[in-house]
Amino acid sequence: MTLLKENDNCWCLAHAQKAAFLIDGAAYFSAVADAMEQAKKTIFIAAWDIDSRIALLRGNGVPDDQTDLGAFLNDKVKRTPELHVYILNWDFPMLYVREREWLPILKLGWKTHGRIFYHQDDQHPVGASQHQKLVVIDNQVAFCGGLDLTNSRWDTPEHRLDDPRRTTPDGEAYPPFHDIQMAVQGEAAEKLGQLFTDRWQWATGYSIALPKTASAPPWPENLPPDLLDIQMGISRTLPAYKGRDQVLEVETLYTDGIKAAEKAIYIETQYLTSAKIAGALEDSLSQEQGPDICIVLPRESSGWLEQSTMDSIRARVLKQLSAADDHHRLQVFYPALDDEKTALYVHAKLMIVDDRLALIGSANVSNRSMRFDSECVLAVAAKEDDSVGEAILSLRNRLLAEHLDKPVDDVVKVFARQGAMNQTIASLSESSGRRLQKLAFDQALPVDGAAIVRDHELLDPETPIAFDRMMDRFARNEQGTSKMPQVMKLAGVLLILLALAAAWRWSPLAEWATRENLAAWAEKIQDQPLSFLIVMGGYIAGGFLMVPVTLLVGVTAMVFDPVMGALYAWSGCLVSALTTFWAGAGLGKQMVRKVAGKKLNHISRQMARQGILTVALIRNIPVAPFSLVNLIAGASHIRLKDYLLGTAAGMLPGILIITIFADRLLHTIQHPGWVNGLIAAALAVVMIAGNIWVTKRLSDKGGKK
Known part of the structure; x- marks a missing residue:
């Protein structure tokens, strides 16, 4: 035998x-x-x-x-x-x-x-x-x-x-x-x-x-x-x-x-x-x-x-x-x-x-x-x-x-x-x-x-490793997707930030929106009792209007100094995530499914399985837009503690990178120099390369001839 x-x-x-x-x-x-x-x-x-x-x-x-x-x-x-x-x-x-x-x-x-x-x-x-x-x-x-x-x-x-x-x-x-x-x-x-x-x-x-x-x-x-x-x-x-x-x-x-x-x-x-x-x-x-x-x-x-x-x-x-x-x-x-x-x-x-x-x-x-x-x-x-x-x-x-x-x-x-x-x-x-x-x-x-x-x-x-196994579970539902649209979205956001930075330098905006004037304006906002609420309101509105969160963070970094900009952006993301989470819970699965389509069940299942770690991972992979993930999480009744802690941990690295990028980009255009330009360029390459790698990791190969 x-x-x-x-x-x-x-x-x-x-x-x-x-x-x-x-x-x-x-x-x-x-x-x-x-x-x-x-x-x-x-x-x-x-x-x-x-x-x-x-x-x-x-x-x-x-x-x-x-x-x-x-x-x-x-x-x-x-x-x-x-x-x-x-x-x-x-x-x-x-x-x-x-x-x-x-x-x-x-x-x-x-x-x-x-x-x-x-x-x-x-x-x-x-x-x-x-x-x-x-x-x-x-x-x-x-x-x-x-x-x-x-x-x-x-x-x-x-x-x-x-x-x-x-x-x-x-x-x-x-x-x-x-x-x-x-x-x-x-x-x-x-x-x-x-x-x-x-x-x-x-x-x-x-x-x-x-x-x-x-x-x-x-x-x-x-x-x-x-x-x-x-x-x-x-x-x-x-x-x-x-x-x-x-x-x-x-x-x-x-x-x-x-x-x-x-x-x-x-x-x-x-x-x-x-x-x-x-x-x-x-x-x-x-x-x-x-x-x-x-x-x-x-x-x-x-x-x-x-x-x-x-x-x-x-x-x-x-x-x-x-x-x-x-x-x-x-x-x-x-x-x-x-x-x-x-x-x-x-x-x-x-x-x-x-x-x-x-x-x-x-x-x-x-x-x-x-x-x-x-x-x-x-x-x-x-x-x-x-x-x-x-x-x-x-x-x-x-x-x-x-x-x-x-x-x-x-x-x-x-x-x-x-x-x-x-x-x-x-x-x-x-x-x-x-x-x-x-x-x-x-x-x-x-x-x-x-x-x-x-x-x-x-x-x-x-x-x-655990990270790779979690990525694998998302890959099961992302087969056949093209990585180019995701890269184009990120590149589009970076170009918008570049255009804003250029406007600060060469458009009529430059006459009154100088860094000094903006700093003074930011200080006035900070001195106002409702300043924090004003910024948070912008993030809440952006969340419901499906404005890319990357763009919101970049604009915040250009308006405020890097430390305050990062804190405001991080807080704004959490507040926006919380409000759209509640909205999803109120709308329910049937209504959110009309917006999210087939993504709802898959994302909901994965978030419920791993809690904090999976929420943090989702914040760094292009499975769905930021606001859509929030709606799905709310409709799926994910534990609020896991959801907020995962969002806070997952969003922080990206916020820091975008904040430094936007700040150095603005400095480069207003005060041209090699150092700031190289830092901005390097961070742009890191963001785009990371996006390409993650999207490739999530996608399956087709059967092309």
Whole structure:
């Protein structure tokens, strides 16, 4: 009985005419270059990172500049009239900028061919990443695993310490690096192509019209298949986002595999921090008769930040597993090299269960890979008495032979004699040189992040933050909306304020409405017993007339000094919000629905669910005009305390920004100067950019062609 279950631990089951395991970057880069050279119609590349400068082929000397990715793709498209290349790269945060190529689309060259399409994919929750690593050629051959087409990934299974080919595009040497990729041909590749095109439409709003497939499948010429005519599974991790449900197929597949293991579980992973997988391994270790478990990790993560967070959590997971290992079946190693100072960096994401199941993909054994990032894993499962089991066991033997620096035949012979995986490793391990060295659980860390931050989900998240989840609920009802009208509204308000400021400078208004006269007038108003009520009355009238609250705040800031203007604007917004709230309560839902339409039920439901936080959020997102939200809140009988506190907190940041903008804009026109002008311009950019981001976050992509 197969372990793979469609719509459970797999997205789909698909047939593969051929499949091959590509161990380490040299094998993958060579094979993907060969396959892309044969492309006729399409090349799809989905990446966590991509670097157009990397050399795909590296001979006996230094990397070959003629095979760098950007030049290769440009040349290939020029030579193939019907070929289109689509590249989806994660829109990474600035935290990673030192590790990455700056503006890769530019590095593909200003001469990038018109049939190469590149997009930075940011369609994921705050803090998540697009971690899938796919290349699909003509929808007939595909590659999936832990390797991106980027720098510091290429290496050979020998992992020579002094290999001159192991350099970045900038010529800097990097340490030995281990990873694994899988190549598939047939329906499985077609399904991975579908996964890519779905993501492309989700990210860009445009669908890819797939041409008829090429006649000859572009399988790499020098890549012997490890498997023929098999059924395999494709599993994903996807976070909940913009109405899309969370997908936990990878986590389910890992836990199902661990539960089904009888003799051996072999894992290679960059991180070991997943609470769910750790729990499954702990349950396995607690069984009196259970499988050997061998986990191969990097000696330490790359960089102090990851060491202080992921390694800190890893140490606790390893101690948890060790405490459960009453039957002494757990072994945890890192691959040591000839130089004791240098260890092989394990970047692979793989699990092999007995001779029954092999998982290869982009997902680490971490919370974010199992629940938060986008991931893709290929799964091969054996049935009784078929060749798939032999291929799975052969893959494990090849990996052990590489790490132990032994011929594969030696691993096979010793395993046949010992009959157990961990005993085989112990028999073949040396005391020095290349070997699997036991990993110390109490390594020194730059900072013990897990001790400082008790909630480990903050270091290795499983779910979107609360703010993002609230945004997601509004996004469900905002699909298909255009972001341009919202931007135009804000731009229109800013232009009105600019026109008012200009009128203060160049129209007849300037003769009597000087800043000094206005200040004197404002002082007189402040001295009047009813001055506060006069200003509040203006806001109340503006609320009922549906005047944009942004405009009211801007005008207030121009009339009064910044401090008084901000206080008056904040108070005016609260008074206007309160009066229109009461109006909505008096009118009732049926009457307000005629004004608000379908927005009423959705906004009402969300405000009632989260109270203060949701009201504060609504004040900063363009789901409905200020006064309309107030009417809906009143008609829906939202708790007045939550409503007022949420409005006060939510309006304050915007009021401060608009007040400073209006004040500096007026100063710039009346007394031209660089400083005030730059401040006003910067705040205008912040407001417009923020509006664009929020509207984009709330909107779903259409299905445009």
